[in-house]
Amino acid sequence: MRNPVIRIPYTELFPPPTIIPHTARSLPGAVAALQEFLHAPPPRDLPASTIILTGAGLSVASGLADYRGVNGTYRVNKTYRPIYYHEFLTNHEARKRYWARSFLGWTTLNKASPNAGHYAVRDLGRLGLVSAVITQNVDSFHPRAHPEIPTLELHGYLRSTVCTSCWNEFPRESFQRELARLNPIWDAFLHEAVASGALETEDPDEKRARGIRMNPDGDVELPEAPYTTFRYPACPKCLSSPPYLAEGKAVVEVDDDGAWSPASNAGILKPAVVMFGESIPAKIKEAAEDAIDKAGRVLVLATSLATYSAWRLVKRAKDRGMPIAIVNVGGVRGEDAFFADLRDPQMGSLGVRVEMSTETLLPALLAQLRQPRFQRAESRMADGSSEQSGAAVFKDMLS
Numbered sequence: 001m002r003n004p005v006i007r008i009p010y011t012e013l014f015p016p017p018t019i020i021p022h023t024a025r026s027l028p029g030a031v032a033a034l035q036e037f038l039h040a041p042p043p044r045d046l047p048a049s050t051i052i053l054t055g056a057g058l059s060v061a062s063g064l065a066d067y068r069g070v071n072g073t074y075r076v077n078k079t080y081r082p083i084y085y086h087e088f089l090t091n092h093e094a095r096k097r098y099w100a101r102s103f104l105g106w107t108t109l110n111k112a113s114p115n116a117g118h119y120a121v122r123d124l125g126r127l128g129l130v131s132a133v134i135t136q137n138v139d140s141f142h143p144r145a146h147p148e149i150p151t152l153e154l155h156g157y158l159r160s161t162v163c164t165s166c167w168n169e170f171p172r173e174s175f176q177r178e179l180a181r182l183n184p185i186w187d188a189f190l191h192e193a194v195a196s197g198a199l200e201t202e203d204p205d206e207k208r209a210r211g212i213r214m215n216p217d218g219d220v221e222l223p224e225a226p227y228t229t230f231r232y233p234a235c236p237k238c239l240s241s242p243p244y245l246a247e248g249k250a251v252v253e254v255d256d257d258g259a260w261s262p263a264s265n266a267g268i269l270k271p272a273v274v275m276f277g278e279s280i281p282a283k284i285k286e287a288a289e290d291a292i293d294k295a296g297r298v299l300v301l302a303t304s305l306a307t308y309s310a311w312r313l314v315k316r317a318k319d320r321g322m323p324i325a326i327v328n329v330g331g332v333r334g335e336d337a338f339f340a341d342l343r344d345p346q347m348g349s350l351g352v353r354v355e356m357s358t359e360t361l362l363p364a365l366l367a368q369l370r371q372p373r374f375q376r377a378e379s380r381m382a383d384g385s386s387e388q389s390g391a392a393v394f395k396d397m398l399s
């Protein structure tokens with residue numbers, strides 16, 4: 001594969017933003033700027049549709065931690081270090097630790113729901129203003145909130161596990177039940193933690209006081225827990241019919257209860273996310289580029305674009321002359337370059353930079369867009385433009 005895009009964590013903070021236009025410092029000003037942005041005629045011969053690119057900040061209001069926000073993982077826990085793909089693939093001990101933490105974290109993630117920000121994206125789609133979504137989030141909230149808008153999950157999703165030998169996917173839900181069965185002591189601890197509310201609280205200080213830290217990948221930190229005792233199942237497909245490797249037929253062995261044995265050389269399940277240090281599949285990379293190329297503007301929500309795979313999509317949009325709007329609390333990677341060529345009269349229609357939380361700003365934007373004078377303009381757009389139906393945008397990826 002040429003030019004693979006590898007997911008690498010970037011833990012630094014970026015300089016604070018310049019707000020564009022100046023009036024977008026207040027909520028009404030920010031709403032007005034985004035209205036202008038969404039309704040302005042696209043430059044040159046670009047399509048009228050808008051694509052949304054989202055990140056971890058959008059799910060903060062659902063109770064999940066982001067990376068660089070006020071209570072983000074990189075601020076709250078300076079020593080946080082995510083597991084790398086290579087480490088996961090090659091190290092049984094690292095996998096035990098990962099799955100033990102994920103076993104606890106899944107409960108919180110599984111109970112969490114999309115928030116007002118995700119439903120605002122749905123409503124922008126219903127108004128004909130948004131044709132597609134690319135998200136870096138692995139929580140599946142976008143497809144849950146708006147199944148009718150094509151969503152590309154750039155870094156995969158936690159709702160499934162995938163086998164690193166045969167690449168079959170399995171539901172995370174049933175995997176969780178297997179983890180509970182194989183690890184009864186951990187299961188009891190999980191029940192206690194749920195009962196005490198330690199996993200329920202959204203207050204990171206309270207979580208820390210109870211010795212629990214949530215990370216953005218649905219993971220819990222328990223510094224003193226004995227990860228070495230944790231067991232996890234093997235891929236059921238590879239177990240019943242071991243695949244052929246370069247060196248011959250694979251060995252897939254389990255203990256008496258069905259837990260993966262280190263005597264195996266295949267059948268390792270991983271979360272169906274792009275781990276740090278892992279390449280984004282070529283199909284996904286190309287589908288994301290294709291989605292950008294089919295849109296006329298990009299609206300970036302709640303991400304600092306620290307991840308190269310996301311930043312390069314906005315850079316691609318900029319290179320195509322697409323107007324860019326960014327809504328994020330805190331600085332964004334390379335953002336000055338995205339707005340450097342804007343001049344005052346164009347601001348708003350050709351570029352917006354707002355520093356506000358999406359769960360405040362987006363519902364206010366929707367309320368304004370539903371005012372009668374905007375409704376008329378939007379029905380014209382929705383009726384007159386075939387670009388608004390984006391159902392085919394990601395068909396290559398899904399086939």
Ligand SMILES: [Zn+2]
Pocket residue numbers: 163164165166167168235236237238239267268
């Ligand atoms: Zn398998």
